[in-house]
Amino acid sequence: MHIKKQRLLTPGPTPLLPKALHAMMASDMHHRTQDFQKLYRQVLADLKEVFGTSNDVLPLVSSGSGAMEASISNLFRRGDKVIVCTAGKFGERWVAMTKAFGLNSMVLEAPYGDTVGPARVAEALAANPDARGVFIQASETSTGAAHDIRAMGEIIKKTPAIFIIDAITGLGTMPLDIDNWGLDVLIGGSQKAFMIPPGLGFISVSPKAWELGKNCDLPHFYFDLKKELKSARNGESSWTPAVSLIISLAEALKYVKELGMNRLIENAQLLAKATRAAVTAMGLELFSPASPAASVTAVKAPAGMDSGVIVKGFRNEFGMIIANGQGSMKGQIFRIAHLGYFDFADLFAVIGALELILNANGFATPYGKGVAAVQTVYAEAAFAKETVGA
Numbered sequence: 001m002h003i004k005k006q007r008l009l010t011p012g013p014t015p016l017l018p019k020a021l022h023a024m025m026a027s028d029m030h031h032r033t034q035d036f037q038k039l040y041r042q043v044l045a046d047l048k049e050v051f052g053t054s055n056d057v058l059p060l061v062s063s064g065s066g067a068m069e070a071s072i073s074n075l076f077r078r079g080d081k082v083i084v085c086t087a088g089k090f091g092e093r094w095v096a097m098t099k100a101f102g103l104n105s106m107v108l109e110a111p112y113g114d115t116v117g118p119a120r121v122a123e124a125l126a127a128n129p130d131a132r133g134v135f136i137q138a139s140e141t142s143t144g145a146a147h148d149i150r151a152m153g154e155i156i157k158k159t160p161a162i163f164i165i166d167a168i169t170g171l172g173t174m175p176l177d178i179d180n181w182g183l184d185v186l187i188g189g190s191q192k193a194f195m196i197p198p199g200l201g202f203i204s205v206s207p208k209a210w211e212l213g214k215n216c217d218l219p220h221f222y223f224d225l226k227k228e229l230k231s232a233r234n235g236e237s238s239w240t241p242a243v244s245l246i247i248s249l250a251e252a253l254k255y256v257k258e259l260g261m262n263r264l265i266e267n268a269q270l271l272a273k274a275t276r277a278a279v280t281a282m283g284l285e286l287f288s289p290a291s292p293a294a295s296v297t298a299v300k301a302p303a304g305m306d307s308g309v310i311v312k313g314f315r316n317e318f319g320m321i322i323a324n325g326q327g328s329m330k331g332q333i334f335r336i337a338h339l340g341y342f343d344f345a346d347l348f349a350v351i352g353a354l355e356l357i358l359n360a361n362g363f364a365t366p367y368g369k370g371v372a373a374v375q376t377v378y379a380e381a382a383f384a385k386e387t388v389g390a
C-alpha cells in the first residue's frame with residue numbers, strides 16, 4: 001500500500017532502542033572530562049554485569065571483527081597451533097583471520113546448516129595437546145545454527161588451550177556462563193543484541209587468556225588489550241572513543257539491566273520458536289533444523305523460487321529489510337532476526353507479510369496459518385505461568 005514504514009529486521013544491524021538513539025543527541029561531550037569518565041565507568045561496570053562475568057570486559061572502537069582480530073593479535077605467537085571450528089561464513093572469517101596472523105590453523109569444518117560437535121573438538125585437542133586455542137561462533141549468523149558452547153567449554157577448560165568465542169550474535173540470545181563454562185575470550189558487537197548502531201566491539205578476557213597473552217609476539221598497536229585495560233581502570237579508553245556510541249550504549253545497557261539478560265534471551269528464544277513453528281506450518285523448511293539458533297532463523301526458499309524474490313517482496317511491498325543468504329547461500333535462504341529489540345508485534349507483521357509474498361509469487365499457503373502458529377506460541381508463553389526464574 002502507500003505508506004511503508006521502514007523496518008530494519010536483519011541480524012545486524014538490528015532495530016535501535018529509541019532511548020539509546022535519542023541519547024546520541026548529547027554527543028557534544030569531551031572524552032577527557034569527568035562527565036565522560038563517569039559515564040565510561042558506568043558502561044564498563046554494566047558491560048560486565050550484562051556479560052555476567054568477573055573477567056575484564058573491554059569496549060573497542062571497531063565493528064565486531066576488530067574485537068575478533070584483537071583476540072588473535074594480543075594473545076598468540078606466530079606459528080601457534082590453534083583449532084578453528086567453522087560452520088558458515090563467520091567461521092570462515094576465523095579461519096582467514098587466524099591464517100592472516102600466521103597461526104597454524106587446524107580447521108574443523110561442518111557443512112552449512114550443521115554444527116561442529118563437541119566430540120570433534122575433544123578429539124582434536126587429544127590429538128594436538130600443544131594446541132593453544134580453540135576458535136568458534138556461538139551462533140553462526142549466516143546459517144542460523146548454534147554451537148554447544150557449554151559442552152566445549154567443559155572440554156577445553158581441562159587443557160592448556162584457551163577458548164575464543166565469537167558471540168556477536170550469541171550474546172543476548174543464548175545462555176553463556178563465561179566464568180563457569182570456561183569461556184576465556186568472548187566477543188560481542190554493538191549492532192546486534194545491544195540495540196545500538198554499528199561501531200563498537202566488546203571483548204571479555206579471562207585470567208587464563210591474559211596469562212597466555214604474556215608470550216604474544218604478534219604485532220598490534222591500535223588494538224592493544226593490555227593498554228586498553230590500563231586505560232579502563234582509569235575510566236578512560238586508550239584512544240578517542242566513539243563518544244556518541246558510548247552514550248547510546250549506556251542507555252541500552254540500562255534497558256537490558258532493567259529487563260534482565262535472562263528475559264532478553266528468553267525473548268529471542270520465544271520469537272525463534274514461534275518463527276520455526278510458523279514457517280514449518282506454512283510448508284517451508286528450516287536451513288539449520290538440528291541446532292537452530294535463537295538469534296536468527298534461516299529458512300529455505302520454496303523449490304524453484306529465488307530467496308531474493310522474498311527479500312525484495314519484503315522491501316518493495318512492506319519497507320521491511322530482511323536478510324538474504326550470504327555467499328553460496330544467497331538466493332537459497334532468507335533470514336528472520338530475533339536478537340535485541342524485536343517483539344511479537346514485529347513477528348506478526350513479518351509472518352503475515354511472508355504469507356502474502358509467497359502467495360503472490362506462486363507458492364500457495366493459506367493466509368493466517370503462519371500467523372496462527374505465532375499466536376499459539378505467544379499465548380502459551382504469555383498466558384501461562386511466569387516462566388522466567390527469579
Ligand SMILES: *Cc1c(COP(=O)(O)O)cnc(C)c1O
Binds near residue numbers: 064066090137139
Ligand atoms: C555480525 C557478525 C560479526 C561481526 O561482523 P562486523 O561486520 O565486523 O560487525 C561476526 N560474527 C558474527 C557471528 C556476526 O553475526
